[in-house]
Amino acid sequence: MANQVIPENELLDFTYDLPKTDWMHTPVEFKPGMYCHGAKEKTVEAVGMPNGHAWSPADEDWHLPEGWKETVLNGMQSLMGKYRSFKLFMDVCVRCGACADKCHFYMASGDPKNMPVVRAELLRSVYRRYFTLSGKMFGELVGARDLTEDVIKEWYYYFFQCTECRRCSVFCPYGIDQAEITMMGRELLNLLGLNTEWIAGPVANCYNKGNHVGLEPQTIMSNVEFMMEDLEEITGKTYRPSFNRKGAEILFVVPSGDLYAEPGTHTFMGYIMLLEELGLDYTLSTYASEGGNFGFFTANDMAKRLNAKMYAEAKRLGVKWMLGGECGHMWRLVNQYMDTWNGPADFLEVPVSPVTGTRFENASATKMVHITEFTADLLYHDKIKVDPSRNDHLVVTYHDSCNTARAMGLLEEPRYIINKVCNNFHEMAEETIREKTLCCGSGAGLNAGENMELRMRGGFPRAQAVRQVRDAYGVNTLANICAIDRAAFPALMDYWVPGTRVTGVHELVGNALVLEGEGERTLDLRLQELPRKPKPASADAASGEGADHVQG
Amino acid sequence: MKIAIPLALTALLAALAWAGTEYLGLQVLFGIVVPYVAVACFVIGFVFRLVNWGRSAVPFRIPTTCGQQKSLPWIKQNKIENPSSFAGVVGRMLLEVLVFRSLFRNTKTEKRGDKLGVGSAKWLWLGALVFHWSFLLIIVRHLRFFLDPVPAFLAGIDGADAFLQVGLPLLYITDLTIVAALTFLFIRRVVVPRVRYLSLPNDFFPLFLIIGVVLAGVAMRYVFRIDLVGVKEMTMGLVTLHPAIVDGVGAIFYVHLFLASALIAYFPFSKLMHAGGIVLSPTRNAANDSRMVRHVNPWNPDVKVHTYAEYEDEYKDKMAKAGLPLDAE
Numbered sequence: 104m105a106n107q108v109i110p111e112n113e114l115l116d117f118t119y120d121l122p123k124t125d126w127m128h129t130p131v132e133f134k135p136g137m138y139c140h141g142a143k144e145k146t147v148e149a150v151g152m153p154n155g156h157a158w159s160p161a162d163e164d165w166h167l168p169e170g171w172k173e174t175v176l177n178g179m180q181s182l183m184g185k186y187r188s189f190k191l192f193m194d195v196c197v198r199c200g201a202c203a204d205k206c207h208f209y210m211a212s213g214d215p216k217n218m219p220v221v222r223a224e225l226l227r228s229v230y231r232r233y234f235t236l237s238g239k240m241f242g243e244l245v246g247a248r249d250l251t252e253d254v255i256k257e258w259y260y261y262f263f264q265c266t267e268c269r270r271c272s273v274f275c276p277y278g279i280d281q282a283e284i285t286m287m288g289r290e291l292l293n294l295l296g297l298n299t300e301w302i303a304g305p306v307a308n309c310y311n312k313g314n315h316v317g318l319e320p321q322t323i324m325s326n327v328e329f330m331m332e333d334l335e336e337i338t339g340k341t342y343r344p345s346f347n348r349k350g351a352e353i354l355f356v357v358p359s360g361d362l363y364a365e366p367g368t369h370t371f372m373g374y375i376m377l378l379e380e381l382g383l384d385y386t387l388s389t390y391a392s393e394g395g396n397f398g399f400f401t402a403n404d405m406a407k408r409l410n411a412k413m414y415a416e417a418k419r420l421g422v423k424w425m426l427g428g429e430c431g432h433m434w435r436l437v438n439q440y441m442d443t444w445n446g447p448a449d450f451l452e453v454p455v456s457p458v459t460g461t462r463f464e465n466a467s468a469t470k471m472v473h474i475t476e477f478t479a480d481l482l483y484h485d486k487i488k489v490d491p492s493r494n495d496h497l498v499v500t501y502h503d504s505c506n507t508a509r510a511m512g513l514l515e516e517p518r519y520i521i522n523k524v525c526n527n528f529h530e531m532a533e534e535t536i537r538e539k540t541l542c543c544g545s546g547a548g549l550n551a552g553e554n555m556e557l558r559m560r561g562g563f564p565r566a567q568a569v570r571q572v573r574d575a576y577g578v579n580t581l582a583n584i585c586a587i588d589r590a591a592f593p594a595l596m597d598y599w600v601p602g603t604r605v606t607g608v609h610e611l612v613g614n615a616l617v618l619e620g621e622g623e624r625t626l627d628l629r630l631q632e633l634p635r636k637p638k639p640a641s642a643d644a645a646s647g648e649g650a651d652h653v654q655g
Numbered sequence: 656m657k658i659a660i661p662l663a664l665t666a667l668l669a670a671l672a673w674a675g676t677e678y679l680g681l682q683v684l685f686g687i688v689v690p691y692v693a694v695a696c697f698v699i700g701f702v703f704r705l706v707n708w709g710r711s712a713v714p715f716r717i718p719t720t721c722g723q724q725k726s727l728p729w730i731k732q733n734k735i736e737n738p739s740s741f742a743g744v745v746g747r748m749l750l751e752v753l754v755f756r757s758l759f760r761n762t763k764t765e766k767r768g769d770k771l772g773v774g775s776a777k778w779l780w781l782g783a784l785v786f787h788w789s790f791l792l793i794i795v796r797h798l799r800f801f802l803d804p805v806p807a808f809l810a811g812i813d814g815a816d817a818f819l820q821v822g823l824p825l826l827y828i829t830d831l832t833i834v835a836a837l838t839f840l841f842i843r844r845v846v847v848p849r850v851r852y853l854s855l856p857n858d859f860f861p862l863f864l865i866i867g868v869v870l871a872g873v874a875m876r877y878v879f880r881i882d883l884v885g886v887k888e889m890t891m892g893l894v895t896l897h898p899a900i901v902d903g904v905g906a907i908f909y910v911h912l913f914l915a916s917a918l919i920a921y922f923p924f925s926k927l928m929h930a931g932g933i934v935l936s937p938t939r940n941a942a943n944d945s946r947m948v949r950h951v952n953p954w955n956p957d958v959k960v961h962t963y964a965e966y967e968d969e970y971k972d973k974m975a976k977a978g979l980p981l982d983a984e
Binding site: 112115121125151195200205218220221224236277346404411412439444446511519539563 | 711850852966
């Protein structure tokens with residue numbers, strides 16, 4: 104897929120020079136490879152979203168529904184009452200430019216409308232024209248412009264060139280968050296039936312089938328069966344994780360990517376090895392088979408509708424608390440939206456680890472624990488045995504996913520785990536990790552195939568940071584805790600840093616986990632030969648080092 | 656054009672005040688009516704804007720977390736950059752408001768051949784900080800024109816600001832720093848291509864207004880050496896609501912006063928409201944505690960969902976075949 108994109112040297116053949124004409128007088132140009140297919144009428148209608156119709160972004164006429172202008176302006180009015188963030192962010196920007204070169208899409212395309220401040224001005228200019236006195240009176244002189252079909256097209260092009268990663272908001276002196284503005288822009292576009300098929304399709308799947316990738320219950324079960332067969336070959340143990348089981352203590356919700364394709368499935372195998380080894384009383388669900396939420400990339404109501412099944416299923420199954428898998432935007436929503444949307448979760452209990460007795464006070468309202476919090480707690484209390492040398496063939500770096508970093512602050516837990524289960528870990532450059540982490544370039548529903556050039560560009564700053572640690576330390580593995588990362592990074596790495604393995608953190612855990620009564624492990628979770636153990640000559644040193652990690 | 660028009664407008668305002676008081680005898684208009692109208696605009700406008708923002712809901716807690724969350728007891732939380740308590744939020748806001756914490760993170764991205772390079776870029780932070788603090792100190796210093804007797808601490812600030820003991824009248828350090836900072840901020844907006852590209856006329860207008868106020872003020876003190884006793888008589892008249900015109904304070908004073916009036920009248924209708932807005936910013940003023948404490952959305956909509964019962968009904972045969980338990984059995 105990735106190699107259909109223009110060659111690397113051409114992709115980087117751009118400058119930060121600015122066009123002669125200012126942005127307001129530069130019409131949007133739809134460049135192939137930089138945008139997604141439009142949502143089809145039937146996909147939009149499948150979930151009852153408004154104004155689905157036949158159109159294509161490449162067409163001159165988008166067949167906007169009658170009265171579209173009023174629809175948009177009324178929509179803006181309504182959103183301003185609903186979101187203080189929206190109104191405030193329309194008003195307080197001073198255009199200092201601090202955000203301008205913090206966006207990965209701007210950094211790797213040079214397109215000035217991808218500077219977060221200008222992307223926001225695309226919407227602000229319309230806000231000023233219709234909702235402020237000065238804009239009504241002085242128009243362009245105060246940065247106001249009329250709402251036209253071209254403006255709608257521009258919104259579509261650029262609000263789907265933003266991954267809602269929030270990096271700009273870290274640097275903004277007022278905390279203006281382009282993610283919030285993009286969300287409002289997309290919400291307005293959705294009123295006109297304008298979305299991408301890559302987002303609308305998974306939304307429809309998730310609503311009807313329970314997950315984005317559209318796995319029906321029997322397919323989930325057979326996928327899991329395949330994975331468990333692999334695990335049996337690797338460990339000699341038989342695993343039968345339960346689904347839809349009433350009366351379990353814990354409901355475990357993962358992103359459906361982990362049930363669907365490599366390398367997510369390897370991460371899933373890691374989860375199951377761990378949970379089974381601990382003998383936890385947990386179950387998964389085919390109904391709540393998606394922690395992610397593409398509805399969030401359309402409109403608030405849709406996101407709430409897709410999220411509802413998580414608590415509903417926990418209640419139906421009568422579990423005590425919930426555990427969540429490795430997923431980025433899922434965790435933004437669990438942390439900042441789920442309880443507000445679909446809570447209170449008063450039918451659940453404050454999560455307590457049955458293994459360590461740790462009470463997860465930080466999840467006392469949502470009753471949902473992140474699996475890296477859970478596993479870090481196990482390792483801290485020496486409740487599992489790990490042999491990090493089984494990951495010695497991997498030189499690992501860690502990518503903070505945007506949402507867990509900037510909408511949660513889950514920074515140390517995954518690092519603690521990686522350091523326990525791997526011997527070779529190296530951080531990328533300071534300005535590319537933690538709260539300053541760079542996006543994979545494919546988040547917020549942009550991980551389609553037809554916009555591959557956009558994805559390769561958007562992911563370039565991240566890839567460059569990976570390349571630096573590859574050259575400096577021989578890094579060959581990019582660990583992460585996000586299903587979109589696991590889906591998007593393989594193509595990005597193939598393109599910019601070939602030979603880099605993309606892995607979930609719990610795949611590394613699964614490799615290192617020493618199982619009760621297990622013989623010597625010869626295969627990793629990808630069924631690849633593990634590096635041979637050192638010969639007896641160096642056995643002392645190896646066991647001495649290993650004892651540190653294996654105790655308990 | 657986006658520079659010329661606001662510059663011309665500012666010059667026009669200054670010329671109006673000069674001509675109006677020097678040749679047309681409109682001292683009452685520029686010395687009494689306009690300042691009162693401007694203050695009224697400022698107060699009413701400022702309050703209106705805050706109330707207007709405040710009336711919009713805050714449906715979700717969306718802090719931008721810039722450090723480690725509160726989770727396991729042995730993992731050190733960053734209590735300021737990722738606050739989970741009110742005290743932490745206050746600390747974060749104070750850092751933002753007093754020392755521009757977020758702007759301090761600023762970096763600069765450059766493209767060298769096939770590589771992107773990121774370098775330190777603290778100049779914007781420094782320029783902004785020097786400008787805002789100088790401005791604040793100058794405003795505080797001006798209180799001596801509105802209070803009689805002048806409180807000791809104001810005299811102290813005044814003395815400290817003039818501690819260089821250079822020139823007569825004594826040169827204020829803040830006059831130097833604000834002129835330097837404004838010059839930097841203006842030049843940056845014009846010279847840095849990216850910033851010039853994204854600037855609007857309404858970014859230059861307040862900048863020119865402030866430069867105008869400062870230059871008129873500096874000229875009054877160091878060049879024209881206007882009658883300070885007369886000025887104080889007028890300003891005291893304004894604050895005690897017994898306004899009167901004192902002859903002989905000079906047109907330059909009216910230019911200063913008129914531009915300052917224009918600035919505060921314009922304030923609530925402009926981007927200058929960032930001063931009030933920052934405190935309400937949802938990505939900065941909220942604690943990251945929504946997994947611990949339930950946050951309620953006042954307009955949380957009722958939505959149609961696909962229930963488990965509907966799901967089971969649609970897939971029951973397939974579920975049964977796959978060995979999954981069914982509710983409807």
